[in-house]
Amino acid sequence: xxxxxxxxxxxxxxxxxxxxxxxxxxxxxxxxxxxxxxxxxxxxxxxxxxxxxxxxxxxxxxxxxxxxxxxxxxxxxxxxxxxxxxxxxxxxxxxxxxxxxxxxxxxxxxxxxxxxxxxxxxxxxxxxxxxxxxxxxxxxxxxxxxxxxxxxxxxxxxxxxxxxxxxxxxxxxxxxxxxxxxxxxxxxxxxxxxxxxxxxxxxxxxxxxxxxxxxxxxxxxxxxxxxxxxxxxxxxxxxxxxxxxxxxxxxxxxxxxxxxxxxxxxxxxxxxxxxxxxxxxxxxxxxxxxxxxxxxxxxxxxxxxxxxxxxxxxxxxxxxxxxxxxxxxxxxxxxxxxxxxxxxxxxxxxxxxxx
Numbered sequence: 001x002x003x004x005x006x007x008x009x010x011x012x013x014x015x016x017x018x019x020x021x022x023x024x025x026x027x028x029x030x031x032x033x034x035x036x037x038x039x040x041x042x043x044x045x046x047x048x049x050x051x052x053x054x055x056x057x058x059x060x061x062x063x064x065x066x067x068x069x070x071x072x073x074x075x076x077x078x079x080x081x082x083x084x085x086x087x088x089x090x091x092x093x094x095x096x097x098x099x100x101x102x103x104x105x106x107x108x109x110x111x112x113x114x115x116x117x118x119x120x121x122x123x124x125x126x127x128x129x130x131x132x133x134x135x136x137x138x139x140x141x142x143x144x145x146x147x148x149x150x151x152x153x154x155x156x157x158x159x160x161x162x163x164x165x166x167x168x169x170x171x172x173x174x175x176x177x178x179x180x181x182x183x184x185x186x187x188x189x190x191x192x193x194x195x196x197x198x199x200x201x202x203x204x205x206x207x208x209x210x211x212x213x214x215x216x217x218x219x220x221x222x223x224x225x226x227x228x229x230x231x232x233x234x235x236x237x238x239x240x241x242x243x244x245x246x247x248x249x250x251x252x253x254x255x256x257x258x259x260x261x262x263x264x265x266x267x268x269x270x271x272x273x274x275x276x277x278x279x280x281x282x283x284x285x286x287x288x289x290x291x292x293x294x295x296x297x298x299x300x301x302x303x304x305x306x307x308x309x310x311x312x313x314x315x316x317x318x319x320x321x322x323x324x325x326x327x328x329x330x331x332x333x334x335x336x337x338x339x340x341x342x343x344x345x346x347x348x349x350x351x352x353x354x355x
Contacts, residue, residue, distance in 0.1 A: 041244045041287050043191075046237040049283045054275060058313055061282035065314040068289045074311070074344045075129070075292055076320035076335075077162065078122030082150065083109045083134035083143075089166075091189070092198045092265040093229060093258055096135040102263035109134070109146055112153060119154045125332050126346045127320050129160035131185065131222075137202070138167040148179040155180040162222055167202060167210045173217035183252060184214040185222040191238035194231045215248060224254035224296070227280055228272035236280055244287040252317065253284055253291045257298025274302075278309045285314025292317040304338055311342065 049057060065071070085106030087096045095102045119130045132150060139147060151161050162183035163176065176184065189195065192204045214221055223246075225239045243250060257277055260269050284293050294317035295302075295310055302310075320335060339346065 041241045043234065043238040043241045046240050046244075046283050046287055047234055049286060050233055050237055050279050054279065057279060057282045058309075061285045061314045062312060064286050064289050065316070069316055072343050072345060073316065073347050074339060075294075075317040075347050076127045077129040077131055077294070077317065078118075078125075078127040079131045079133060079319050080110075080115065080118045080122075081107075081135070082115060082132045082147070083107065083136065085135055087135040087166075088137050089201045090199060091201075093189075093226060093261070094264065095261040097264070100261075100263045100265075102261050109143060112146075112149060115150050116153055116157070119157055119159060122320070123157055123159050125320070126336070127159070128346075128348055129162055129183065130154050130157075131162040131164065131183075131319075133164040133185075134166070136166045138169060139165045139172060144172060144175060148175060151176065151179040151181050155182075164222075167206055168213050170213075173213045173219060177217045177219050181219055183220045183222045185252075185254070186210050186214065187224050187226070187254065187256075188239060188242060189225050190229060190231055191235045191242055193238060194229075194235045198229060211246065220252070221246075221248075221250040222252035222254065223250045224252075224256065224284075224294070226256040226258050226297070227277060228258035228269065228298075229266055230269060233276070237283065240280070240284050240287050243284075249288045249291055251291060252294060253288055254294040254296035254319075255281055255284060255315070256296040257301070259298050259301070271301075274306050278306070278313050281310045281315050282313035294318060307338070308342060311344070 049060075052060070085096045085104045087094065088099075090097060090099050094100075095104050115132065122130055132147070132154070134143075134147070136143075147163060147165065151163065155161050160182045161180065162185055163181060164185035167186075168184075173184070186207060188204070188207055190198060195204045211221055211223060223243060225243070227236055231239075243253060255277075257272060258266060258269060260267050281293060281295075284291075293315045295307065295315050296319050299307065299318060318335070320332060
């Protein structure tokens with residue numbers, strides 16, 4: 001059931017009659033939104049946002065953003081593949097699935113010293129969070145102690161820690177929490193109606209169960225999706241509604257643009273329209289006011305103007321570094337120069353300062 005308040009349903013405020021007083025009222029109302037009292041958005045609510053004129057949508061997203069975050073800060077996370085390839089799952093977009101011939105060389109779990117060297121380099125370049133990803137259906141009990149040691153040692157470097165390991169079994173989230181894990185990444189990928197078109201080896205319910213186990217263990221959630229996989233705008237709106245309507249909204253929401261990988265079922269998928277991607281960022285910002293919305297995979301294919309529009313739409317986090325798990329990303333030095341030109345300040349620790 002959907003309720004309507006000026007703060008949580010900005011569709012009802014018309015940017016045709018904007019005054020300083022109205023803008024202040026809107027901002028004040030948004031500041032009163034707490035994580036425990038979020039609007040339960042319907043997909044129809046968010047589809048209505050998508051269908052606003054783009055300038056109106058950006059205006060509303062910027063109001064929400066500035067009511068909940070400093071306007072010109074950006075959080076940088078660095079991502080390392082600690083175990084590459086050979087995954088048993090059949091995710092249609094993934095270069096790491098053993099079911100597809102993508103030319104990717106599988107690698108076993110990295111040594112601790114290799115991981116720590118990468119973490120130090122990320123920290124020294126300005127990243128505040130270090131994310132470690134392993135291509136597993138889920139971690140085996142024999143592998144978890146090694147990952148736990150990585151979490152402890154990376155945490156000791158002064159970085160926030162995040163892992164993405166697939167689905168978790170009973171007790172595994174608690175072990176990771178005890179080691180000091182800050183965030184667990186587990187994306188919903190797409191909405192529940194389109195999910196079966198992309199993945200058959202685990203269900204949407206499986207993903208939700210892992211997110212609940214992570215939350216129950218007291219670990220923050222990083223969960224978002226991938227757009228441009230052939231889904232409709234309605235599917236994109238429904239994905240954001242499903243994320244926004246989790247019992248507690250994710251602290252981090254990565255929005256990925258599909259990077260088609262030769263050999264996967266989505267190898268020939270045409271790219272999503274740039275403005276549609278910007279709309280997705282804006283809708284995510286409005287629906288999840290207190291979440292850090294991250295430009296993730298696909299940012300390396302965006303020019304600076306498109307990235308700037310995404311920041312204007314409410315994105316305030318990026319993956320930082322020359323490579324993501326298996327795909328290329330924007331050069332760090334180029335990022336630093338770009339952020340300086342925009343007047344964006346890289347935050348040191350997001351949890352200490354802003355939320």
